[in-house]
Amino acid sequence: MSRKxxxxxxxxxxxxxxxxLILTMAWSQGVDxxxxxxxxxxxxxxxxxxxxxxRGAVFIERIQYRRERKAEEAETPSRLSNNIKxxxxxxxxxxxxAQKKAQQRGE
Structure with a gap:
Protein backbone atom coordinates (compact mmCIF):
# COMPACT_ATOMS: atom_id res chain seq x y z
CA MET A 1 0.00 0.00 0.00
CA SER A 2 1.40 3.41 -0.89
CA ARG A 3 2.03 6.12 1.65
CA LYS A 4 -0.84 8.26 0.34
CA LEU A 21 -17.00 10.77 19.78
CA ILE A 22 -18.62 14.12 18.92
CA LEU A 23 -22.10 12.65 18.50
CA THR A 24 -21.78 10.59 21.67
CA MET A 25 -20.73 13.65 23.63
CA ALA A 26 -23.62 15.67 22.24
CA TRP A 27 -26.23 13.07 23.04
CA SER A 28 -24.78 12.36 26.48
CA GLN A 29 -25.30 16.04 27.29
CA GLY A 30 -28.87 15.86 25.99
CA VAL A 31 -28.20 18.12 22.98
CA ASP A 32 -29.52 17.42 19.50
CA ARG A 55 -2.90 15.96 11.36
CA GLY A 56 -2.90 12.80 13.46
CA ALA A 57 -2.95 10.49 10.44
CA VAL A 58 -0.06 12.33 8.80
CA PHE A 59 1.90 12.21 12.06
CA ILE A 60 1.31 8.48 12.56
CA GLU A 61 2.14 7.67 8.93
CA ARG A 62 5.43 9.60 9.15
CA ILE A 63 6.40 7.71 12.28
CA GLN A 64 5.66 4.40 10.58
CA TYR A 65 7.57 5.44 7.45
CA ARG A 66 10.63 6.38 9.54
CA ARG A 67 10.48 3.03 11.34
CA GLU A 68 10.32 1.19 8.01
CA ARG A 69 13.29 3.15 6.70
CA LYS A 70 15.23 2.54 9.88
CA ALA A 71 14.49 -1.19 9.66
CA GLU A 72 15.80 -1.24 6.08
CA GLU A 73 18.95 0.59 7.14
CA ALA A 74 19.39 -1.69 10.16
CA GLU A 75 20.05 -4.60 7.82
CA THR A 76 23.46 -3.15 7.03
CA PRO A 77 25.85 -3.47 9.97
CA SER A 78 26.92 -0.34 11.78
CA ARG A 79 30.53 0.67 12.38
CA LEU A 80 29.43 2.00 15.77
CA SER A 81 28.09 -1.31 17.02
CA ASN A 82 29.45 -2.91 20.19
CA ASN A 83 29.60 -6.25 18.44
CA ILE A 84 32.97 -6.83 16.74
CA LYS A 85 31.38 -8.93 14.00
CA ALA A 98 35.58 1.83 -2.13
CA GLN A 99 37.03 -0.82 -4.46
CA LYS A 100 33.96 -0.68 -6.67
CA LYS A 101 34.19 3.11 -6.79
CA ALA A 102 37.90 2.92 -7.68
CA GLN A 103 37.15 0.48 -10.48
CA GLN A 104 34.49 2.77 -11.88
CA ARG A 105 36.94 5.70 -11.89
CA GLY A 106 39.61 3.61 -13.59
CA GLU A 107 37.34 2.52 -16.43
Missing part, protein backbone atom coordinates in the same frame (compact mmCIF):
# COMPACT_ATOMS: atom_id res chain seq x y z
CA UNK A 5 -3.33 5.41 0.41
CA UNK A 6 -2.27 4.45 3.93
CA UNK A 7 -2.60 8.07 5.05
CA UNK A 8 -6.11 8.32 3.61
CA UNK A 9 -7.13 5.09 5.33
CA UNK A 10 -5.85 6.48 8.64
CA UNK A 11 -7.70 9.75 8.02
CA UNK A 12 -10.96 7.94 7.30
CA UNK A 13 -10.71 5.70 10.35
CA UNK A 14 -9.78 8.51 12.71
CA UNK A 15 -12.48 10.81 11.28
CA UNK A 16 -15.17 8.17 11.86
CA UNK A 17 -13.90 7.78 15.42
CA UNK A 18 -14.01 11.56 15.91
CA UNK A 19 -17.57 11.74 14.53
CA UNK A 20 -18.70 9.01 16.89
CA UNK A 33 -26.57 18.21 17.19
CA UNK A 34 -28.92 18.43 14.20
CA UNK A 35 -31.23 21.06 15.71
CA UNK A 36 -31.17 24.28 13.63
CA UNK A 37 -30.09 26.43 16.60
CA UNK A 38 -27.02 24.35 17.46
CA UNK A 39 -26.16 22.89 14.08
CA UNK A 40 -23.39 25.38 13.26
CA UNK A 41 -21.60 24.80 16.57
CA UNK A 42 -21.54 21.08 16.00
CA UNK A 43 -20.44 21.59 12.40
CA UNK A 44 -17.48 23.54 13.76
CA UNK A 45 -16.73 20.60 16.06
CA UNK A 46 -16.87 18.22 13.08
CA UNK A 47 -14.47 20.43 11.12
CA UNK A 48 -12.12 20.54 14.09
CA UNK A 49 -12.36 16.74 14.25
CA UNK A 50 -11.50 16.53 10.55
CA UNK A 51 -8.45 18.73 11.07
CA UNK A 52 -7.31 16.65 14.04
CA UNK A 53 -7.83 13.45 12.04
CA UNK A 54 -5.73 14.72 9.15
CA UNK A 86 29.09 -6.04 13.03
CA UNK A 87 32.02 -3.62 12.91
CA UNK A 88 34.07 -5.99 10.77
CA UNK A 89 31.15 -6.58 8.41
CA UNK A 90 30.67 -2.82 8.12
CA UNK A 91 34.38 -2.40 7.36
CA UNK A 92 34.24 -5.09 4.67
CA UNK A 93 31.20 -3.37 3.13
CA UNK A 94 33.04 -0.01 3.10
CA UNK A 95 36.15 -1.57 1.55
CA UNK A 96 34.06 -3.30 -1.12
CA UNK A 97 32.26 -0.04 -1.91
Missing amino acids: ARTFVYIAISFVCMLL PFHPRTRMYWLAAVLAGLYISI DRMAARKARVAA
Whole structure:
Protein backbone atom coordinates (compact mmCIF):
# COMPACT_ATOMS: atom_id res chain seq x y z
CA MET A 1 0.00 0.00 0.00
CA SER A 2 1.40 3.41 -0.89
CA ARG A 3 2.03 6.12 1.65
CA LYS A 4 -0.84 8.26 0.34
CA ALA A 5 -3.33 5.41 0.41
CA ARG A 6 -2.27 4.45 3.93
CA THR A 7 -2.60 8.07 5.05
CA PHE A 8 -6.11 8.32 3.61
CA VAL A 9 -7.13 5.09 5.33
CA TYR A 10 -5.85 6.48 8.64
CA ILE A 11 -7.70 9.75 8.02
CA ALA A 12 -10.96 7.94 7.30
CA ILE A 13 -10.71 5.70 10.35
CA SER A 14 -9.78 8.51 12.71
CA PHE A 15 -12.48 10.81 11.28
CA VAL A 16 -15.17 8.17 11.86
CA CYS A 17 -13.90 7.78 15.42
CA MET A 18 -14.01 11.56 15.91
CA LEU A 19 -17.57 11.74 14.53
CA LEU A 20 -18.70 9.01 16.89
CA LEU A 21 -17.00 10.77 19.78
CA ILE A 22 -18.62 14.12 18.92
CA LEU A 23 -22.10 12.65 18.50
CA THR A 24 -21.78 10.59 21.67
CA MET A 25 -20.73 13.65 23.63
CA ALA A 26 -23.62 15.67 22.24
CA TRP A 27 -26.23 13.07 23.04
CA SER A 28 -24.78 12.36 26.48
CA GLN A 29 -25.30 16.04 27.29
CA GLY A 30 -28.87 15.86 25.99
CA VAL A 31 -28.20 18.12 22.98
CA ASP A 32 -29.52 17.42 19.50
CA PRO A 33 -26.57 18.21 17.19
CA PHE A 34 -28.92 18.43 14.20
CA HIS A 35 -31.23 21.06 15.71
CA PRO A 36 -31.17 24.28 13.63
CA ARG A 37 -30.09 26.43 16.60
CA THR A 38 -27.02 24.35 17.46
CA ARG A 39 -26.16 22.89 14.08
CA MET A 40 -23.39 25.38 13.26
CA TYR A 41 -21.60 24.80 16.57
CA TRP A 42 -21.54 21.08 16.00
CA LEU A 43 -20.44 21.59 12.40
CA ALA A 44 -17.48 23.54 13.76
CA ALA A 45 -16.73 20.60 16.06
CA VAL A 46 -16.87 18.22 13.08
CA LEU A 47 -14.47 20.43 11.12
CA ALA A 48 -12.12 20.54 14.09
CA GLY A 49 -12.36 16.74 14.25
CA LEU A 50 -11.50 16.53 10.55
CA TYR A 51 -8.45 18.73 11.07
CA ILE A 52 -7.31 16.65 14.04
CA SER A 53 -7.83 13.45 12.04
CA ILE A 54 -5.73 14.72 9.15
CA ARG A 55 -2.90 15.96 11.36
CA GLY A 56 -2.90 12.80 13.46
CA ALA A 57 -2.95 10.49 10.44
CA VAL A 58 -0.06 12.33 8.80
CA PHE A 59 1.90 12.21 12.06
CA ILE A 60 1.31 8.48 12.56
CA GLU A 61 2.14 7.67 8.93
CA ARG A 62 5.43 9.60 9.15
CA ILE A 63 6.40 7.71 12.28
CA GLN A 64 5.66 4.40 10.58
CA TYR A 65 7.57 5.44 7.45
CA ARG A 66 10.63 6.38 9.54
CA ARG A 67 10.48 3.03 11.34
CA GLU A 68 10.32 1.19 8.01
CA ARG A 69 13.29 3.15 6.70
CA LYS A 70 15.23 2.54 9.88
CA ALA A 71 14.49 -1.19 9.66
CA GLU A 72 15.80 -1.24 6.08
CA GLU A 73 18.95 0.59 7.14
CA ALA A 74 19.39 -1.69 10.16
CA GLU A 75 20.05 -4.60 7.82
CA THR A 76 23.46 -3.15 7.03
CA PRO A 77 25.85 -3.47 9.97
CA SER A 78 26.92 -0.34 11.78
CA ARG A 79 30.53 0.67 12.38
CA LEU A 80 29.43 2.00 15.77
CA SER A 81 28.09 -1.31 17.02
CA ASN A 82 29.45 -2.91 20.19
CA ASN A 83 29.60 -6.25 18.44
CA ILE A 84 32.97 -6.83 16.74
CA LYS A 85 31.38 -8.93 14.00
CA ASP A 86 29.09 -6.04 13.03
CA ARG A 87 32.02 -3.62 12.91
CA MET A 88 34.07 -5.99 10.77
CA ALA A 89 31.15 -6.58 8.41
CA ALA A 90 30.67 -2.82 8.12
CA ARG A 91 34.38 -2.40 7.36
CA LYS A 92 34.24 -5.09 4.67
CA ALA A 93 31.20 -3.37 3.13
CA ARG A 94 33.04 -0.01 3.10
CA VAL A 95 36.15 -1.57 1.55
CA ALA A 96 34.06 -3.30 -1.12
CA ALA A 97 32.26 -0.04 -1.91
CA ALA A 98 35.58 1.83 -2.13
CA GLN A 99 37.03 -0.82 -4.46
CA LYS A 100 33.96 -0.68 -6.67
CA LYS A 101 34.19 3.11 -6.79
CA ALA A 102 37.90 2.92 -7.68
CA GLN A 103 37.15 0.48 -10.48
CA GLN A 104 34.49 2.77 -11.88
CA ARG A 105 36.94 5.70 -11.89
CA GLY A 106 39.61 3.61 -13.59
CA GLU A 107 37.34 2.52 -16.43
